[in-house]
Amino acid sequence: MAHEITSPAIINFEHWKTQFEGAADQYQQAHPYPFGVFDNFLDIDAAREAMHAFPGVQDQGWIHYVHVNEKKHGLNKMDLIPEPIQEVIKALNSDEFVHILSNLTGIPGLIADNSLEGGGLHQSKRGGFLNIHADFTVHPHKRNWRRRVNVLIYLNENWLPEYEGNLELWTRDMKACAQKVLPIFNRCAIFNTDQDSFHGLPEPIKCPEDMTRKSIALYYFTEETAAPRKRATNYQARPGDGFKSVFIYLDKQMVSWYNTLKGWLGIDDKFVSKVLNFLNGRKK
Incomplete structure (x- = not known):
C-alpha cells in the first residue's frame, strides 16, 4: 500500500493536484495512448540532492540487465538507495500522490508498489538501450495486481538532444514512433501501461563516457477481483529492424520463461542479473 503523506519539501502536492486536474482530459486522450510530461516536477533542491546522491552502477545492489533487448542497470532495494532518493520515492508512493495520480489518469484505486518490482532506480551508460516493449501486466508476486501506470523522474542535468536516450512512445500497431521525450533534469513522464502501450529507448545512448542516463521509475497497480491475464x-x-527482429523475438521468449519461473519460485531480478553477468563473462 502507499506511504503516509510525506514532507511537501519533496514535491508540492497542492500544485500538482491542481495541474493534474487541469491536464486530466488531455492526458487521457493523448496519442498514441494516455500520457503526460511535466517539467520542474520535484522541489529543485530535492531534485538536485537526489541527482547528486544517485549511486554509481558498480555500487552495491545494482541488477545488470544485459541481453538482446536491453542494456541497463536497476536498483530496487530501498535499504541500498541513498536517503535523499528514498524520500522522493516515499513521496511519490504516498497516499496523497497516488490519489492525485488517479485523478490525472482516470484510474480509481491505484496502489503504489513499495517492493519496487522492476522499478526503483534505472541507469544506463553510453551505449545503453531498451528496445520497444509493452510492460509486464501483472505483479510477479501479487497475482491480482494489474499494472496500470508508470511514473518516471529523470535526473540528467545538461542532457543534450544529440545524446539520444529519448523515451519513445510508439503507436499501438507498432508502425511509427508517435512521441519522443528527452530525459532532461527534473522532468516527469507519466503514462498508462496497457497491453499495447509500446515504449522504450531503442537508440543506443551517446552521452559522454563520464555521464549516465538516470531515472527513478515507479509503477502503480490496481487490485482486481479476478486475476488479470499475465504476460511478461x-x-x-x-x-x-530486419533480421534483428528474429533475435528480439527469441529473447522475448526467454524473458517470458524467466518471468514465469520467477513467479513459481519466488526469485527476484538479482538472480537473473547473476545469470546474465555469467553468460556475458562479467565478474561482479
Missing part, C-alpha cells in the same frame, strides 16, 4: 514484457521489433 512484450518486446517488439521496429519497422526496418
Whole structure:
C-alpha cells in the first residue's frame, strides 16, 4: 500500500493536484495512448540532492540487465538507495500522490508498489538501450495486481538532444514512433501501461563516457477481483529492424520463461542479473 503523506519539501502536492486536474482530459486522450510530461516536477533542491546522491552502477545492489533487448542497470532495494532518493520515492508512493495520480489518469484505486518490482532506480551508460516493449501486466508476486501506470523522474542535468536516450512512445500497431521525450533534469513522464502501450529507448545512448542516463521509475497497480491475464514484457521489433527482429523475438521468449519461473519460485531480478553477468563473462 502507499506511504503516509510525506514532507511537501519533496514535491508540492497542492500544485500538482491542481495541474493534474487541469491536464486530466488531455492526458487521457493523448496519442498514441494516455500520457503526460511535466517539467520542474520535484522541489529543485530535492531534485538536485537526489541527482547528486544517485549511486554509481558498480555500487552495491545494482541488477545488470544485459541481453538482446536491453542494456541497463536497476536498483530496487530501498535499504541500498541513498536517503535523499528514498524520500522522493516515499513521496511519490504516498497516499496523497497516488490519489492525485488517479485523478490525472482516470484510474480509481491505484496502489503504489513499495517492493519496487522492476522499478526503483534505472541507469544506463553510453551505449545503453531498451528496445520497444509493452510492460509486464501483472505483479510477479501479487497475482491480482494489474499494472496500470508508470511514473518516471529523470535526473540528467545538461542532457543534450544529440545524446539520444529519448523515451519513445510508439503507436499501438507498432508502425511509427508517435512521441519522443528527452530525459532532461527534473522532468516527469507519466503514462498508462496497457497491453499495447509500446515504449522504450531503442537508440543506443551517446552521452559522454563520464555521464549516465538516470531515472527513478515507479509503477502503480490496481487490485482486481479476478486475476488479470499475465504476460511478461512484450518486446517488439521496429519497422526496418530486419533480421534483428528474429533475435528480439527469441529473447522475448526467454524473458517470458524467466518471468514465469520467477513467479513459481519466488526469485527476484538479482538472480537473473547473476545469470546474465555469467553468460556475458562479467565478474561482479
